[in-house]
Amino acid sequence: MLWLHLGMPKTGTTALQGYVRKNTAQLADVGLRYLESGRRRLEGSGRLAISHNIIAFHINQTNQPVDPFRELMAVEYDKHRDQNCLVSSEMFYSCDLPRLAQVFAEVPSRELRITFYCRRYSDFFEADYKQRAKNGRLSGGASDFIRNRLASIKAQPEGLSFSSKVAQIRQAFPGVTVVPMLYERSEMVRGHVVEDFMSRIEVPLPGGVSVDRPSNPSQSRAASEAFGIVTRAIGRKESRRLRRRVSDDPVMVRRNDVLEPDERAWLDEYLANEDIAFQQEFFPDRPQLFSPVELSPEDQKFRRDTAEEYEALQKASEIVFRMALNG
Numbered sequence: 001m002l003w004l005h006l007g008m009p010k011t012g013t014t015a016l017q018g019y020v021r022k023n024t025a026q027l028a029d030v031g032l033r034y035l036e037s038g039r040r041r042l043e044g045s046g047r048l049a050i051s052h053n054i055i056a057f058h059i060n061q062t063n064q065p066v067d068p069f070r071e072l073m074a075v076e077y078d079k080h081r082d083q084n085c086l087v088s089s090e091m092f093y094s095c096d097l098p099r100l101a102q103v104f105a106e107v108p109s110r111e112l113r114i115t116f117y118c119r120r121y122s123d124f125f126e127a128d129y130k131q132r133a134k135n136g137r138l139s140g141g142a143s144d145f146i147r148n149r150l151a152s153i154k155a156q157p158e159g160l161s162f163s164s165k166v167a168q169i170r171q172a173f174p175g176v177t178v179v180p181m182l183y184e185r186s187e188m189v190r191g192h193v194v195e196d197f198m199s200r201i202e203v204p205l206p207g208g209v210s211v212d213r214p215s216n217p218s219q220s221r222a223a224s225e226a227f228g229i230v231t232r233a234i235g236r237k238e239s240r241r242l243r244r245r246v247s248d249d250p251v252m253v254r255r256n257d258v259l260e261p262d263e264r265a266w267l268d269e270y271l272a273n274e275d276i277a278f279q280q281e282f283f284p285d286r287p288q289l290f291s292p293v294e295l296s297p298e299d300q301k302f303r304r305d306t307a308e309e310y311e312a313l314q315k316a317s318e319i320v321f322r323m324a325l326n327g
Helices: 015-024 024-031 055-060 069-078 090-094 097-103 121-134 141-155 162-172 193-200 221-235 236-243 261-274 276-282 307-326
Strands: 001-007 032-034 086-090 110-116 177-182
Touching: 001 015, 001 090, 015 024, 015 069, 015 086, 015 193, 024 162, 024 177, 024 236, 032 193, 055 090, 055 097, 069 086, 069 097, 086 090, 097 162, 110 162, 110 276, 121 141, 121 221, 121 261, 141 261, 162 177, 177 276, 261 276
Parallel strands: 001 086, 001 110, 032 086, 110 177
Antiparallel strands: none
């Protein structure tokens, strides 16, 4: 069986890839093969395999044929087809699926499972915004960007609809079995994506191998925007290095500070209505796809364009600039 993990960005894909790469030998003993095809560059098979998969980069950035990847994938899978085999990249979720399907053309559809985690629409929107912000990829003011993005989603909801994604997968991979999973930490096995994923594909965790559980607080919108300013000045590589440093100032850590409560409620309801068929097919026992959001009293009062939010951005910027000056 081959599990093709499309990822969906912001659903713990990097943590999963890091774990399976780090524990490749131990996982092989319990029946999981993390395929190296696409994790080694074509011109240098002797190099150590990387955690993620470069096939998506090849598809997104070139028009060159995928034949070399298809040949390598076919040979490696045939050698390990008695195990659960895994291929993973969050970039697969948005890449050209018909071209991706060509890479797996030699794998019988009955032996292929395509999976991805589904994250609550508003949570994904917030995580995506912060990623763009800290990488310096926002144009205009925050509120203008957010309102324009929401208007775009209203006009073309298929961009974030899971029903649309499944339809695209089935068109590109006829006869394949699609196995979506929900990115709800409170419902995951021990609240962790690695343990949850392994449980879903029925691979036991190797004895004596622990799952890293680093504290991963959500960076605030103010911090993300401040890092974005620095990123445009010093480049993404240096900015990423700065972001690894921990600041214990409360202004740097916060959730639910991108969408205002009415925007969050609208987005979740609007896209949930688009995905009724998806829910009924894959999660028929759930009253709704995602459990209700319970905002704190402070979060319910959140508004972006206020004196308090401008002050938070100023303070976060001062903290980030000091970090950059101190090296």
